[in-house]
Amino acid sequence: MKFIDEKGRFFGVLNIIDLLIILLVLGAIAGIFAKTSVLKRINRNFTEVPARMQLIVENVRQTTADAVKPGDIIKEMRSGEQLGVVKEVKVEDYKEKAADSQGNWHMSPVPDKKTIFITLEGNLKSYNNEFRAGQTDIKIGSKVNVKSNMYTFEGYILKIETIKQGNGK
Numbered sequence: 537m538k539f540i541d542e543k544g545r546f547f548g549v550l551n552i553i554d555l556l557i558i559l560l561v562l563g564a565i566a567g568i569f570a571k572t573s574v575l576k577r578i579n580r581n582f583t584e585v586p587a588r589m590q591l592i593v594e595n596v597r598q599t600t601a602d603a604v605k606p607g608d609i610i611k612e613m614r615s616g617e618q619l620g621v622v623k624e625v626k627v628e629d630y631k632e633k634a635a636d637s638q639g640n641w642h643m644s645p646v647p648d649k650k651t652i653f654i655t656l657e658g659n660l661k662s663y664n665n666e667f668r669a670g671q672t673d674i675k676i677g678s679k680v681n682v683k684s685n686m687y688t689f690e691g692y693i694l695k696i697e698t699i700k701q702g703n704g705k
Contacts, residue, residue: 615670
C-alpha cells in the first residue's frame with residue numbers, strides 16, 4: 537500500500553485538499569479553545585482594591601435625588617456587582633445653557649431637575665490594573681448604569697481614588 541496513490545489520495549482515502557480543510561478546521565477549533573480558556577484564566581485573576589469613587593448623575597427628578605441616601609448599596613446594572621456603599625450625597629440644581637433676550641448665553645437652572653454627586657466607598661475588582669464591574673470599565677469619564685433596591689440611573693464617574701489600608705493605627 538502506497539502512502540499517496542495515483543489519484544493523489546493519502547492511503548487511498550483522503551485527497552490533499554480534504555486533508556488541508558480538516559487541518560484548518562481543527563486548527564481553528566484549537567485556537568478558539570486556547571483563546572477562551574486563556575481569557576477565563578485572566579478574568580479569574582483579580583484583586584479587590586478598596587476605593588472611593590464619585591459619580592455625577594444629571595437631569596433627574598427631585599424624587600430620584602431624594603431617594604439616594606447614605607448607606608445605600610450601589611450595584612452595576614447588568615452584572616449586579618457591587619460598586620460600593622453611598623457615603624455622601626450632594627444635590628444641586630441642574631443647569632443648561634440658555635440664551636437671554638439679548639442673545640447672551642447663560643447657565644440657567646432647569647425647573648424640577650437636579651444634579652446628584654454621589655460618593656461611594658467599596659472594593660473594586662482590579663483585572664490587570666484596570667477596574668471593572670461585570671463587563672463595564674470603571675474609569676474616570678466612563679458612563680455607568682447603576683441600581684440599588686430603590687432606584688436606577690445612568691451616571692458618569694468623576695473621580696476614583698484608592699484607599700490606602702492602614703496598619704491598624
